[in-house]
Amino acid sequence: MSQTALIVIDVQESFRVRPNWSAVDHPDIADRVNRLVAAARDRGDLVVWILHTEPGTGGAFDPAEGHVRLIEGLTPAAGEPVIAKTSHNAFTTTNLQQLLTQRGIRELVISGIRTEQCCETTTRVASDLGYDVVFVTEATATTPLPHWTMPADATLEEILADPRTLSPAVIAERTEYALAGRFATIRTLDEIAPVLVGS
Template sequence: MSRAALVVIDVQESFRQRPIWAYGSNPDLVRQVDRLVAAARERGDLVVWVLHSEPGTGGLFDPALGHVRLIDGLVPVEGEPTLVKTAHNAFTTTNLQQLLTVAGVHDLTVCGIRTEQCVETTTRVGADLGYRMTFVTDATLTFPIPHRDLPETATVEEILADPRTLTNEEIVTRTEYALAGRFATIATVDELTGATYAGARG
């Protein structure tokens, strides 16, 4: 049986510095990710941590500001690599594929921030590369998306009040519809940490 891996994407302090953080889709994210990590370690699966970095931008993802680090409560153990990416997916600007190949991984589970951006994009690329992808929606988090015509200077209140804003629920629904049966299996934390997982994976 092939080895499996869990990839935790962009669960980093950068996002907590944004005013929109209070309106995230999943207040329980850190606990849910921690549950997945604990289960993966218990099974002997590879756990890979990914952080997003935008060097030289002066923004919240610029490592110079100190926010490109895991959110408190998530701590890698020895042997778990932490990769730093500069693209939306976790493959293009890192050696993730090489790590997975060396480890003999063919089954990949993904979680993290944001649901429809870096986590979904990684899922799509992973599927195209031939991995069997599992997308854990309730271990992802996203935020309301403003309409493209809304000024970048819009406040959180203006974003939330705009009827064109895509809600968290709409984002999650669209993401699952796009991925399911095409790029990934949609799963829950409970499913992947319970007795049903080993049988489903075999």
């Protein structure tokens, strides 16, 4: 029995209905995740799907609004857990750790949205809980990150015009620097899910 689980975090329509999605670094995130999912299933690894929810907020993450569902093209197989969370990391408000313990999982492969937020936070918590964690930056996605003093209602144009805004490439690099050797091993899509010639 495999001791590895692929954790797919928040690859959901909630992000695609927000204005800043047009500036996302990996608009093909579903295809990237599907590569990991196919490889995980071939190896007999567990695939766990996480969805972020903010009930009662009336926003894109409020289940009542209809956007808290996997991005089109992603489909859990029979028996693959789909877990709703309300915190940034996938552990605190869920039964994820219990589920992984029951399955004898020791290694986690992390993918999803957003690179520096729910994916990185889950990675740090998982490492502290004793899991070996692999972070596949290429199978994560994020959008430009405004300076913390930028008003919450700033437009995407204002965010992009501000020289203090961090680009997705810089965010990904900083995330890798923070995680590598401390909380996770960084791996590429080709390393985890090689494309088979002739397939």
